[in-house]
Amino acid sequence: MSHPRLLNACAAMLRRDLTLAWRRRGDIAMPVLYALIVTMLFPFALGPEDTLLQRIAGGVVLVTVLLAMLLALDAMFSSDIEDGSLEQLVLAPQPLALMLGMKILAHWLTTALPLIVIAPLLAAMLHLPGAVIPVLLLALLLATPLLSLLGAVLVALTAGTRRSGMLLALMLLPLCVPAVIFAAGAVAAAQQGLPWLAPIAWLGAALVLAVVLAPLACAAALRIALDA
Amino acid sequence: MSNWIPLWLHKLGSPPTFYRFAGALRPWAMALALLFGAIALYGGLVLAPADYQQGDAYRIIFIHVPSAWMSMFIYAVMGVAAFIALVWRLKLAEVVAMESAPIGAAFTFITLVTGSLWGKPMWGTWWTWDARLTSELVLLFLYLGVIGLYHAFEDRRQGARAAAFLAIIGIINVPIVHFSVNWWNTLHQGSTINVFGQSKISWDMLWPLLSMMLATKFYYIASLFSRVRTDLLALEGGKDWVRKIAESEARQ
Amino acid sequence: MSALQTFFAESGNAAAFFKMGGYAAYVWPAYAVFFIVLIVDSIAPRLRRRRVLRELRARIARQSSRQDRAASNPIITPPSL
Numbered sequence: 001m002s003h004p005r006l007l008n009a010c011a012a013m014l015r016r017d018l019t020l021a022w023r024r025r026g027d028i029a030m031p032v033l034y035a036l037i038v039t040m041l042f043p044f045a046l047g048p049e050d051t052l053l054q055r056i057a058g059g060v061v062l063v064t065v066l067l068a069m070l071l072a073l074d075a076m077f078s079s080d081i082e083d084g085s086l087e088q089l090v091l092a093p094q095p096l097a098l099m100l101g102m103k104i105l106a107h108w109l110t111t112a113l114p115l116i117v118i119a120p121l122l123a124a125m126l127h128l129p130g131a132v133i134p135v136l137l138l139a140l141l142l143a144t145p146l147l148s149l150l151g152a153v154l155v156a157l158t159a160g161t162r163r164s165g166m167l168l169a170l171m172l173l174p175l176c177v178p179a180v181i182f183a184a185g186a187v188a189a190a191q192q193g194l195p196w197l198a199p200i201a202w203l204g205a206a207l208v209l210a211v212v213l214a215p216l217a218c219a220a221a222l223r224i225a226l227d228a
Numbered sequence: 229m230s231n232w233i234p235l236w237l238h239k240l241g242s243p244p245t246f247y248r249f250a251g252a253l254r255p256w257a258m259a260l261a262l263l264f265g266a267i268a269l270y271g272g273l274v275l276a277p278a279d280y281q282q283g284d285a286y287r288i289i290f291i292h293v294p295s296a297w298m299s300m301f302i303y304a305v306m307g308v309a310a311f312i313a314l315v316w317r318l319k320l321a322e323v324v325a326m327e328s329a330p331i332g333a334a335f336t337f338i339t340l341v342t343g344s345l346w347g348k349p350m351w352g353t354w355w356t357w358d359a360r361l362t363s364e365l366v367l368l369f370l371y372l373g374v375i376g377l378y379h380a381f382e383d384r385r386q387g388a389r390a391a392a393f394l395a396i397i398g399i400i401n402v403p404i405v406h407f408s409v410n411w412w413n414t415l416h417q418g419s420t421i422n423v424f425g426q427s428k429i430s431w432d433m434l435w436p437l438l439s440m441m442l443a444t445k446f447y448y449i450a451s452l453f454s455r456v457r458t459d460l461l462a463l464e465g466g467k468d469w470v471r472k473i474a475e476s477e478a479r480q
Numbered sequence: 481m482s483a484l485q486t487f488f489a490e491s492g493n494a495a496a497f498f499k500m501g502g503y504a505a506y507v508w509p510a511y512a513v514f515f516i517v518l519i520v521d522s523i524a525p526r527l528r529r530r531r532v533l534r535e536l537r538a539r540i541a542r543q544s545s546r547q548d549r550a551a552s553n554p555i556i557t558p559p560s561l
Binding site for chain 3: 287342461470
Protein backbone atom coordinates (compact mmCIF):
# COMPACT_ATOMS: atom_id res chain seq x y z
CA MET A 1 0.00 0.00 0.00
CA SER A 2 2.92 2.31 0.58
CA HIS A 3 4.12 2.28 -3.01
CA PRO A 4 1.54 4.64 -4.54
CA ARG A 5 1.95 6.93 -1.54
CA LEU A 6 5.72 7.02 -2.01
CA LEU A 7 5.29 7.74 -5.71
CA ASN A 8 2.88 10.54 -4.82
CA ALA A 9 5.44 12.02 -2.45
CA CYS A 10 8.12 11.83 -5.15
CA ALA A 11 5.86 13.50 -7.70
CA ALA A 12 4.88 16.19 -5.19
CA MET A 13 8.51 16.87 -4.40
CA LEU A 14 9.41 17.13 -8.08
CA ARG A 15 6.41 19.35 -8.83
CA ARG A 16 7.20 21.63 -5.90
CA ASP A 17 10.82 22.13 -6.91
CA LEU A 18 9.98 22.68 -10.56
CA THR A 19 7.29 25.19 -9.62
CA LEU A 20 9.71 27.06 -7.40
CA ALA A 21 12.29 27.11 -10.19
CA TRP A 22 9.68 28.31 -12.68
CA ARG A 23 8.70 31.19 -10.39
CA ARG A 24 12.35 32.32 -10.55
CA ARG A 25 12.87 31.89 -14.28
CA GLY A 26 15.67 34.44 -14.32
CA ASP A 27 17.87 32.12 -12.29
CA ILE A 28 17.47 29.38 -14.90
CA ALA A 29 18.76 31.72 -17.59
CA MET A 30 21.87 32.73 -15.65
CA PRO A 31 24.02 29.59 -16.19
CA VAL A 32 23.05 29.57 -19.86
CA LEU A 33 24.10 33.18 -20.25
CA TYR A 34 27.32 32.46 -18.37
CA ALA A 35 28.15 29.53 -20.66
CA LEU A 36 27.49 31.68 -23.75
CA ILE A 37 29.77 34.45 -22.49
CA VAL A 38 32.60 32.11 -21.53
CA THR A 39 32.44 30.32 -24.89
CA MET A 40 32.45 33.67 -26.65
CA LEU A 41 35.63 34.68 -24.84
CA PHE A 42 37.66 31.74 -26.16
CA PRO A 43 37.93 32.89 -29.79
CA PHE A 44 38.89 36.35 -28.53
CA ALA A 45 41.60 34.89 -26.30
CA LEU A 46 42.98 32.31 -28.73
CA GLY A 47 42.42 33.94 -32.12
CA PRO A 48 39.78 33.11 -34.70
CA GLU A 49 41.60 30.30 -36.57
CA ASP A 50 39.10 27.58 -37.40
CA THR A 51 41.51 24.65 -36.98
CA LEU A 52 42.57 25.63 -33.46
CA LEU A 53 39.00 26.31 -32.32
CA GLN A 54 37.83 23.05 -33.87
CA ARG A 55 40.45 21.12 -31.95
CA ILE A 56 39.55 22.60 -28.54
CA ALA A 57 35.78 22.93 -29.11
CA GLY A 58 34.70 19.71 -27.42
CA GLY A 59 36.77 20.30 -24.30
CA VAL A 60 35.81 23.95 -24.04
CA VAL A 61 32.09 23.18 -24.23
CA LEU A 62 32.42 20.46 -21.59
CA VAL A 63 34.43 22.60 -19.17
CA THR A 64 32.14 25.58 -19.73
CA VAL A 65 29.05 23.49 -18.99
CA LEU A 66 30.79 22.11 -15.90
CA LEU A 67 31.62 25.60 -14.62
CA ALA A 68 28.11 26.85 -15.34
CA MET A 69 26.72 23.93 -13.36
CA LEU A 70 29.12 24.66 -10.52
CA LEU A 71 27.79 28.21 -10.49
CA ALA A 72 24.25 26.96 -9.98
CA LEU A 73 25.16 24.10 -7.65
CA ASP A 74 25.43 26.34 -4.60
CA ALA A 75 21.72 27.14 -4.83
CA MET A 76 20.60 23.49 -4.83
CA PHE A 77 19.54 23.39 -1.17
CA SER A 78 20.16 26.96 0.00
CA SER A 79 16.57 28.28 -0.12
CA ASP A 80 15.30 25.08 1.52
CA ILE A 81 17.81 25.50 4.32
CA GLU A 82 16.88 29.13 4.82
CA ASP A 83 13.14 28.50 5.17
CA GLY A 84 13.64 25.30 7.15
CA SER A 85 11.86 23.01 4.69
CA LEU A 86 14.97 20.84 4.35
CA GLU A 87 14.85 20.04 8.06
CA GLN A 88 11.19 19.10 7.65
CA LEU A 89 12.25 16.81 4.83
CA VAL A 90 14.84 15.14 7.08
CA LEU A 91 12.15 14.53 9.69
CA ALA A 92 9.55 13.34 7.16
CA PRO A 93 8.56 9.64 7.17
CA GLN A 94 9.47 9.21 3.49
CA PRO A 95 13.02 7.94 2.84
CA LEU A 96 15.29 10.97 2.72
CA ALA A 97 17.51 9.57 -0.04
CA LEU A 98 14.55 9.22 -2.40
CA MET A 99 13.32 12.73 -1.70
CA LEU A 100 16.80 14.15 -2.22
CA GLY A 101 17.06 12.16 -5.45
CA MET A 102 13.91 13.97 -6.64
CA LYS A 103 15.43 17.31 -5.64
CA ILE A 104 18.59 16.47 -7.59
CA LEU A 105 16.49 15.48 -10.59
CA ALA A 106 14.60 18.78 -10.41
CA HIS A 107 17.88 20.67 -10.14
CA TRP A 108 19.30 18.80 -13.13
CA LEU A 109 16.17 19.54 -15.18
CA THR A 110 16.37 23.25 -14.42
CA THR A 111 20.11 23.87 -14.73
CA ALA A 112 21.76 21.16 -16.82
CA LEU A 113 19.01 20.59 -19.37
CA PRO A 114 19.01 24.21 -20.64
CA LEU A 115 22.79 23.96 -20.93
CA ILE A 116 22.52 20.77 -22.97
CA VAL A 117 19.94 22.46 -25.19
CA ILE A 118 22.30 25.31 -26.05
CA ALA A 119 25.39 23.05 -26.23
CA PRO A 120 25.02 22.62 -30.04
CA LEU A 121 25.04 26.41 -30.33
CA LEU A 122 28.18 26.64 -28.17
CA ALA A 123 29.81 23.90 -30.26
CA ALA A 124 28.85 25.66 -33.47
CA MET A 125 30.37 28.91 -32.19
CA LEU A 126 33.68 27.03 -32.01
CA HIS A 127 33.20 25.30 -35.38
CA LEU A 128 32.83 21.79 -34.01
CA PRO A 129 31.96 19.53 -36.97
CA GLY A 130 28.24 18.78 -37.12
CA ALA A 131 28.84 15.01 -37.14
CA VAL A 132 30.43 15.16 -33.70
CA ILE A 133 27.62 17.11 -32.04
CA PRO A 134 25.41 14.03 -31.34
CA VAL A 135 28.34 12.44 -29.48
CA LEU A 136 28.87 15.67 -27.56
CA LEU A 137 25.21 15.72 -26.59
CA LEU A 138 25.31 12.07 -25.55
CA ALA A 139 28.43 12.72 -23.45
CA LEU A 140 26.78 15.74 -21.83
CA LEU A 141 23.58 13.79 -21.24
CA LEU A 142 25.58 11.23 -19.23
CA ALA A 143 28.15 13.54 -17.63
CA THR A 144 25.88 16.32 -16.36
CA PRO A 145 23.66 14.09 -14.16
CA LEU A 146 26.85 12.58 -12.80
CA LEU A 147 28.08 16.04 -11.85
CA SER A 148 24.70 16.98 -10.38
CA LEU A 149 24.70 13.83 -8.23
CA LEU A 150 28.28 14.24 -7.04
CA GLY A 151 27.76 17.95 -6.50
CA ALA A 152 24.62 17.29 -4.45
CA VAL A 153 26.61 15.21 -1.96
CA LEU A 154 29.12 18.03 -1.55
CA VAL A 155 26.42 20.71 -1.32
CA ALA A 156 24.76 18.64 1.40
CA LEU A 157 28.09 18.47 3.26
CA THR A 158 28.46 22.25 3.18
CA ALA A 159 24.81 22.80 4.17
CA GLY A 160 25.73 23.92 7.68
CA THR A 161 28.38 26.44 6.63
CA ARG A 162 28.15 30.10 5.74
CA ARG A 163 30.59 30.56 2.86
CA SER A 164 30.73 27.60 0.53
CA GLY A 165 31.13 28.82 -3.06
CA MET A 166 34.89 28.49 -3.48
CA LEU A 167 35.06 25.51 -1.14
CA LEU A 168 32.52 23.69 -3.28
CA ALA A 169 34.69 24.20 -6.36
CA LEU A 170 37.74 22.90 -4.49
CA MET A 171 35.87 19.79 -3.36
CA LEU A 172 34.15 19.09 -6.67
CA LEU A 173 37.25 19.44 -8.82
CA PRO A 174 38.90 16.11 -7.82
CA LEU A 175 35.57 14.29 -8.14
CA CYS A 176 34.75 15.54 -11.60
CA VAL A 177 38.14 14.77 -13.19
CA PRO A 178 37.10 11.26 -14.39
CA ALA A 179 33.79 12.52 -15.79
CA VAL A 180 35.54 15.29 -17.74
CA ILE A 181 38.20 12.89 -19.03
CA PHE A 182 35.72 10.34 -20.35
CA ALA A 183 33.28 12.87 -21.77
CA ALA A 184 36.03 14.85 -23.51
CA GLY A 185 37.68 11.58 -24.56
CA ALA A 186 34.50 10.47 -26.31
CA VAL A 187 34.17 13.76 -28.16
CA ALA A 188 37.84 13.76 -29.16
CA ALA A 189 37.61 10.16 -30.40
CA ALA A 190 34.53 10.96 -32.44
CA GLN A 191 36.29 13.98 -33.92
CA GLN A 192 39.23 11.81 -35.02
CA GLY A 193 36.92 9.17 -36.44
CA LEU A 194 37.83 6.63 -33.78
CA PRO A 195 35.35 4.42 -31.90
CA TRP A 196 33.87 6.51 -29.07
CA LEU A 197 31.62 3.95 -27.45
CA ALA A 198 34.06 2.83 -24.72
CA PRO A 199 34.32 6.15 -22.83
CA ILE A 200 30.56 6.67 -23.20
CA ALA A 201 30.02 3.21 -21.73
CA TRP A 202 32.31 4.08 -18.79
CA LEU A 203 30.35 7.28 -18.24
CA GLY A 204 27.11 5.30 -18.31
CA ALA A 205 28.46 2.81 -15.78
CA ALA A 206 29.58 5.63 -13.49
CA LEU A 207 26.18 7.27 -13.85
CA VAL A 208 24.33 4.08 -12.88
CA LEU A 209 26.56 3.73 -9.84
CA ALA A 210 26.05 7.38 -8.90
CA VAL A 211 22.27 7.20 -9.32
CA VAL A 212 22.18 4.38 -6.80
CA LEU A 213 24.78 5.60 -4.31
CA ALA A 214 24.79 9.42 -4.49
CA PRO A 215 21.28 9.99 -3.03
CA LEU A 216 22.16 7.71 -0.11
CA ALA A 217 25.48 9.52 0.43
CA CYS A 218 23.67 12.83 0.06
CA ALA A 219 21.19 11.88 2.76
CA ALA A 220 23.99 10.79 5.10
CA ALA A 221 25.93 13.99 4.42
CA LEU A 222 22.87 16.13 5.07
CA ARG A 223 22.24 14.37 8.40
CA ILE A 224 25.84 15.13 9.41
CA ALA A 225 25.72 18.75 8.27
CA LEU A 226 22.37 19.61 9.86
CA ASP A 227 22.96 17.74 13.12
CA ALA A 228 23.79 20.56 15.50
CA MET B 229 40.04 -11.39 31.07
CA SER B 230 39.60 -11.50 27.32
CA ASN B 231 38.23 -7.97 27.15
CA TRP B 232 41.32 -6.21 28.48
CA ILE B 233 42.38 -5.06 25.00
CA PRO B 234 39.12 -3.22 24.20
CA LEU B 235 39.20 -1.78 27.72
CA TRP B 236 42.75 -0.54 27.21
CA LEU B 237 41.80 0.92 23.83
CA HIS B 238 38.75 2.51 25.35
CA LYS B 239 40.90 4.17 28.01
CA LEU B 240 43.40 5.31 25.39
CA GLY B 241 40.51 6.89 23.51
CA SER B 242 39.76 9.24 26.39
CA PRO B 243 41.40 12.63 25.80
CA PRO B 244 43.44 13.03 29.03
CA THR B 245 44.90 9.52 28.78
CA PHE B 246 45.79 9.97 25.14
CA TYR B 247 47.25 13.38 25.89
CA ARG B 248 49.67 11.83 28.40
CA PHE B 249 50.37 8.80 26.19
CA ALA B 250 51.14 11.00 23.17
CA GLY B 251 53.27 13.33 25.26
CA ALA B 252 55.38 10.41 26.46
CA LEU B 253 55.79 8.87 23.00
CA ARG B 254 56.30 12.00 20.93
CA PRO B 255 59.96 12.76 21.84
CA TRP B 256 60.93 9.14 21.12
CA ALA B 257 59.22 9.19 17.73
CA MET B 258 60.92 12.48 16.88
CA ALA B 259 64.32 11.15 18.00
CA LEU B 260 63.88 8.02 15.87
CA ALA B 261 62.77 10.17 12.92
CA LEU B 262 65.89 12.33 13.21
CA LEU B 263 68.15 9.27 13.65
CA PHE B 264 66.77 7.36 10.65
CA GLY B 265 66.64 10.58 8.65
CA ALA B 266 70.30 11.30 9.33
CA ILE B 267 71.29 7.72 8.45
CA ALA B 268 69.25 7.95 5.24
CA LEU B 269 70.78 11.28 4.26
CA TYR B 270 74.29 10.00 4.88
CA GLY B 271 73.61 6.78 2.97
CA GLY B 272 71.75 8.48 0.17
CA LEU B 273 73.82 11.57 -0.42
CA VAL B 274 77.30 10.31 0.49
CA LEU B 275 77.59 6.53 0.39
CA ALA B 276 75.29 5.56 -2.48
CA PRO B 277 76.99 5.60 -5.88
CA ALA B 278 75.73 7.81 -8.68
CA ASP B 279 73.20 6.17 -10.98
CA TYR B 280 74.68 5.08 -14.31
CA GLN B 281 71.78 6.60 -16.23
CA GLN B 282 70.58 9.53 -14.14
CA GLY B 283 73.87 10.65 -12.54
CA ASP B 284 73.44 12.34 -9.19
CA ALA B 285 69.98 13.69 -9.99
CA TYR B 286 68.44 10.38 -8.92
CA ARG B 287 69.34 11.26 -5.29
CA ILE B 288 66.02 13.14 -5.13
CA ILE B 289 64.47 9.66 -4.90
CA PHE B 290 65.46 9.46 -1.23
CA ILE B 291 62.95 12.17 -0.33
CA HIS B 292 60.55 11.99 -3.28
CA VAL B 293 59.50 8.35 -2.96
CA PRO B 294 59.14 8.27 0.86
CA SER B 295 57.06 11.46 0.65
CA ALA B 296 54.87 9.93 -2.02
CA TRP B 297 54.37 6.82 0.14
CA MET B 298 53.53 9.02 3.11
CA SER B 299 51.04 11.09 1.12
CA MET B 300 49.06 7.90 0.45
CA PHE B 301 49.70 6.25 3.80
CA ILE B 302 48.46 9.32 5.69
CA TYR B 303 45.35 9.44 3.50
CA ALA B 304 44.68 5.81 4.39
CA VAL B 305 45.13 6.58 8.12
CA MET B 306 42.86 9.59 7.73
CA GLY B 307 40.26 7.45 5.96
CA VAL B 308 40.29 4.78 8.68
CA ALA B 309 40.10 7.42 11.44
CA ALA B 310 37.30 9.17 9.52
CA PHE B 311 35.38 5.90 9.28
CA ILE B 312 35.78 5.28 13.02
CA ALA B 313 34.79 8.89 13.73
CA LEU B 314 31.60 8.57 11.68
CA VAL B 315 30.56 5.13 12.90
CA TRP B 316 31.47 5.30 16.61
CA ARG B 317 31.56 9.08 17.02
CA LEU B 318 34.87 8.85 18.85
CA LYS B 319 36.25 12.30 19.55
CA LEU B 320 39.84 11.11 19.36
CA ALA B 321 39.29 9.58 15.90
CA GLU B 322 37.86 12.87 14.65
CA VAL B 323 40.91 14.71 15.94
CA VAL B 324 43.34 12.18 14.45
CA ALA B 325 41.62 12.36 11.06
CA MET B 326 41.54 16.15 10.97
CA GLU B 327 45.09 16.64 12.24
CA SER B 328 46.44 14.08 9.75
CA ALA B 329 45.19 16.18 6.84
CA PRO B 330 47.73 19.06 7.08
CA ILE B 331 50.64 16.61 7.47
CA GLY B 332 49.41 14.62 4.48
CA ALA B 333 49.02 17.82 2.47
CA ALA B 334 52.60 18.78 3.41
CA PHE B 335 53.96 15.43 2.18
CA THR B 336 51.87 15.63 -1.01
CA PHE B 337 53.20 19.11 -1.66
CA ILE B 338 56.79 17.86 -1.12
CA THR B 339 56.13 14.97 -3.50
CA LEU B 340 54.88 17.28 -6.22
CA VAL B 341 57.70 19.81 -5.87
CA THR B 342 60.52 17.27 -5.62
CA GLY B 343 59.01 15.25 -8.46
CA SER B 344 58.94 18.39 -10.55
CA LEU B 345 62.59 19.13 -9.68
CA TRP B 346 63.48 15.56 -10.61
CA GLY B 347 61.46 15.57 -13.80
CA LYS B 348 63.07 18.69 -15.23
CA PRO B 349 66.58 17.20 -15.77
CA MET B 350 65.30 13.66 -16.49
CA TRP B 351 62.29 14.16 -18.76
CA GLY B 352 63.10 17.74 -19.74
CA THR B 353 59.82 19.02 -18.31
CA TRP B 354 58.59 20.24 -14.93
CA TRP B 355 55.21 18.64 -15.31
CA THR B 356 53.54 16.00 -17.41
CA TRP B 357 49.89 14.95 -17.27
CA ASP B 358 50.44 11.31 -16.49
CA ALA B 359 48.37 9.20 -14.14
CA ARG B 360 50.63 9.22 -11.11
CA LEU B 361 51.34 12.95 -11.20
CA THR B 362 47.71 13.81 -11.77
CA SER B 363 46.55 11.48 -9.00
CA GLU B 364 49.01 13.12 -6.64
CA LEU B 365 47.69 16.57 -7.59
CA VAL B 366 44.12 15.38 -7.08
CA LEU B 367 45.23 13.99 -3.71
CA LEU B 368 46.51 17.44 -2.76
CA PHE B 369 43.16 18.97 -3.71
CA LEU B 370 41.37 16.32 -1.67
CA TYR B 371 43.50 17.14 1.37
CA LEU B 372 42.86 20.87 0.86
CA GLY B 373 39.12 20.19 0.48
CA VAL B 374 39.07 18.23 3.74
CA ILE B 375 40.99 21.00 5.55
CA GLY B 376 38.78 23.70 4.01
CA LEU B 377 35.52 21.93 4.88
CA TYR B 378 36.71 21.30 8.45
CA HIS B 379 37.42 25.00 8.97
CA ALA B 380 34.20 26.17 7.25
CA PHE B 381 32.05 24.96 10.14
CA GLU B 382 31.69 26.99 13.31
CA ASP B 383 31.18 23.87 15.38
CA ARG B 384 34.49 21.98 15.32
CA ARG B 385 33.09 18.50 15.88
CA GLN B 386 30.42 18.93 13.23
CA GLY B 387 33.10 20.18 10.84
CA ALA B 388 35.21 17.15 11.66
CA ARG B 389 32.36 14.78 10.86
CA ALA B 390 31.54 16.50 7.56
CA ALA B 391 35.21 16.54 6.55
CA ALA B 392 35.53 12.88 7.57
CA PHE B 393 32.70 12.08 5.17
CA LEU B 394 34.51 13.95 2.40
CA ALA B 395 37.70 12.02 3.19
CA ILE B 396 35.85 8.74 2.70
CA ILE B 397 34.40 9.90 -0.62
CA GLY B 398 37.96 10.80 -1.62
CA ILE B 399 39.24 7.29 -0.90
CA ILE B 400 36.80 5.93 -3.47
CA ASN B 401 37.76 8.69 -5.88
CA VAL B 402 41.56 8.38 -5.99
CA PRO B 403 41.69 4.95 -7.72
CA ILE B 404 39.04 6.11 -10.21
CA VAL B 405 41.08 9.20 -11.03
CA HIS B 406 44.23 7.09 -11.37
CA PHE B 407 42.50 4.64 -13.68
CA SER B 408 40.87 7.33 -15.79
CA VAL B 409 44.06 9.33 -16.26
CA ASN B 410 45.92 6.12 -17.05
CA TRP B 411 43.35 5.39 -19.72
CA TRP B 412 43.88 8.91 -21.00
CA ASN B 413 47.64 9.16 -21.21
CA THR B 414 50.79 7.68 -19.80
CA LEU B 415 54.51 8.41 -19.94
CA HIS B 416 55.83 7.69 -16.45
CA GLN B 417 58.63 5.23 -15.74
CA GLY B 418 57.55 1.91 -14.27
CA SER B 419 57.52 1.20 -10.58
CA THR B 420 61.07 0.73 -9.35
CA ILE B 421 60.36 -0.86 -6.01
CA ASN B 422 58.45 -4.04 -5.47
CA VAL B 423 58.45 -5.14 -1.88
CA PHE B 424 57.34 -8.68 -2.66
CA GLY B 425 59.47 -9.41 -5.65
CA GLN B 426 62.93 -8.77 -7.01
CA SER B 427 63.71 -5.07 -6.77
CA LYS B 428 65.19 -3.31 -9.76
CA ILE B 429 67.23 -1.07 -7.49
CA SER B 430 70.61 -1.92 -5.96
CA TRP B 431 70.95 -2.48 -2.22
CA ASP B 432 73.24 0.56 -1.81
CA MET B 433 70.39 2.73 -3.01
CA LEU B 434 67.59 0.73 -1.38
CA TRP B 435 68.64 0.89 2.27
CA PRO B 436 68.79 4.71 2.48
CA LEU B 437 65.36 4.76 0.85
CA LEU B 438 63.93 2.35 3.42
CA SER B 439 65.62 4.26 6.23
CA MET B 440 64.04 7.48 5.01
CA MET B 441 60.72 5.69 4.80
CA LEU B 442 61.03 4.81 8.49
CA ALA B 443 62.10 8.38 9.27
CA THR B 444 59.02 9.84 7.59
CA LYS B 445 56.76 7.32 9.38
CA PHE B 446 58.21 8.29 12.76
CA TYR B 447 58.04 11.97 11.83
CA TYR B 448 54.35 11.53 11.04
CA ILE B 449 53.75 9.95 14.44
CA ALA B 450 55.62 12.77 16.20
CA SER B 451 53.89 15.54 14.26
CA LEU B 452 50.46 13.91 14.58
CA PHE B 453 50.83 13.48 18.35
CA SER B 454 51.95 17.08 18.74
CA ARG B 455 48.96 18.29 16.72
CA VAL B 456 46.47 16.00 18.44
CA ARG B 457 47.67 17.14 21.87
CA THR B 458 47.16 20.79 20.91
CA ASP B 459 43.76 20.07 19.42
CA LEU B 460 42.63 18.16 22.50
CA LEU B 461 43.62 21.14 24.67
CA ALA B 462 41.59 23.45 22.44
CA LEU B 463 38.57 21.13 22.29
CA GLU B 464 38.47 20.29 25.99
CA GLY B 465 39.26 23.83 27.14
CA GLY B 466 36.58 23.84 29.82
CA LYS B 467 37.61 20.59 31.50
CA ASP B 468 39.60 20.21 34.67
CA TRP B 469 42.57 18.27 33.29
CA VAL B 470 43.22 20.95 30.68
CA ARG B 471 43.06 23.71 33.31
CA LYS B 472 45.62 21.89 35.39
CA ILE B 473 47.96 21.70 32.38
CA ALA B 474 47.43 25.38 31.59
CA GLU B 475 48.22 26.37 35.17
CA SER B 476 51.22 24.08 35.56
CA GLU B 477 52.75 25.36 32.31
CA ALA B 478 52.25 28.96 33.42
CA ARG B 479 54.33 28.31 36.54
CA GLN B 480 57.28 26.99 34.55
CA MET C 481 82.82 11.93 9.96
CA SER C 482 85.91 10.20 8.64
CA ALA C 483 83.90 8.46 5.97
CA LEU C 484 82.69 11.83 4.72
CA GLN C 485 86.30 13.04 4.62
CA THR C 486 87.45 9.99 2.71
CA PHE C 487 84.56 10.50 0.36
CA PHE C 488 85.63 14.07 -0.21
CA ALA C 489 89.27 12.95 -0.59
CA GLU C 490 88.25 10.35 -3.16
CA SER C 491 86.08 12.66 -5.13
CA GLY C 492 88.58 15.49 -5.07
CA ASN C 493 87.07 18.04 -2.68
CA ALA C 494 83.96 19.12 -0.88
CA ALA C 495 82.88 21.19 -3.86
CA ALA C 496 82.31 18.01 -5.87
CA PHE C 497 79.84 16.85 -3.22
CA PHE C 498 77.90 20.08 -3.43
CA LYS C 499 77.98 20.08 -7.23
CA MET C 500 76.02 16.79 -7.32
CA GLY C 501 77.46 15.88 -10.68
CA GLY C 502 76.02 19.02 -12.25
CA TYR C 503 72.52 18.49 -10.85
CA ALA C 504 72.99 20.76 -7.79
CA ALA C 505 70.31 23.16 -9.05
CA TYR C 506 67.74 20.34 -8.80
CA VAL C 507 68.94 18.15 -5.93
CA TRP C 508 69.55 20.81 -3.28
CA PRO C 509 66.31 22.77 -3.81
CA ALA C 510 64.43 19.47 -3.53
CA TYR C 511 66.08 18.73 -0.20
CA ALA C 512 65.53 22.35 0.90
CA VAL C 513 61.79 22.11 0.16
CA PHE C 514 61.60 18.81 2.04
CA PHE C 515 63.20 20.27 5.17
CA ILE C 516 61.52 23.69 5.07
CA VAL C 517 58.04 22.20 4.71
CA LEU C 518 58.60 19.68 7.50
CA ILE C 519 60.14 22.29 9.83
CA VAL C 520 57.16 24.59 9.26
CA ASP C 521 54.86 21.62 9.83
CA SER C 522 56.49 20.80 13.15
CA ILE C 523 56.65 24.39 14.41
CA ALA C 524 53.02 25.27 13.58
CA PRO C 525 51.39 23.05 16.26
CA ARG C 526 53.87 24.30 18.87
CA LEU C 527 52.88 27.93 18.21
CA ARG C 528 49.22 26.99 18.20
CA ARG C 529 49.62 25.13 21.48
CA ARG C 530 51.16 28.22 23.09
CA ARG C 531 48.27 30.38 21.82
CA VAL C 532 45.62 27.92 23.04
CA LEU C 533 47.15 27.75 26.50
CA ARG C 534 47.51 31.54 26.71
CA GLU C 535 43.84 32.01 25.81
CA LEU C 536 42.86 29.35 28.30
CA ARG C 537 44.82 31.02 31.11
CA ALA C 538 43.21 34.37 30.24
CA ARG C 539 39.79 32.74 30.44
CA ILE C 540 40.58 31.14 33.79
CA ALA C 541 41.85 34.47 35.13
CA ARG C 542 38.68 36.24 33.98
CA GLN C 543 36.46 33.64 35.58
CA SER C 544 38.31 33.65 38.90
CA SER C 545 38.29 37.45 39.10
CA ARG C 546 34.56 37.42 38.43
CA GLN C 547 34.08 34.87 41.18
CA ASP C 548 36.18 37.00 43.56
CA ARG C 549 34.07 40.04 42.84
CA ALA C 550 30.91 38.03 43.32
CA ALA C 551 32.17 36.74 46.69
CA SER C 552 33.20 40.17 48.01
CA ASN C 553 30.13 41.99 46.78
CA PRO C 554 27.18 39.61 46.53
CA ILE C 555 24.53 42.34 46.02
CA ILE C 556 25.56 43.34 42.49
CA THR C 557 26.15 39.80 41.35
CA PRO C 558 24.59 39.34 37.91
CA PRO C 559 21.60 37.01 38.19
CA SER C 560 23.04 34.53 35.75
CA LEU C 561 26.38 33.94 34.05
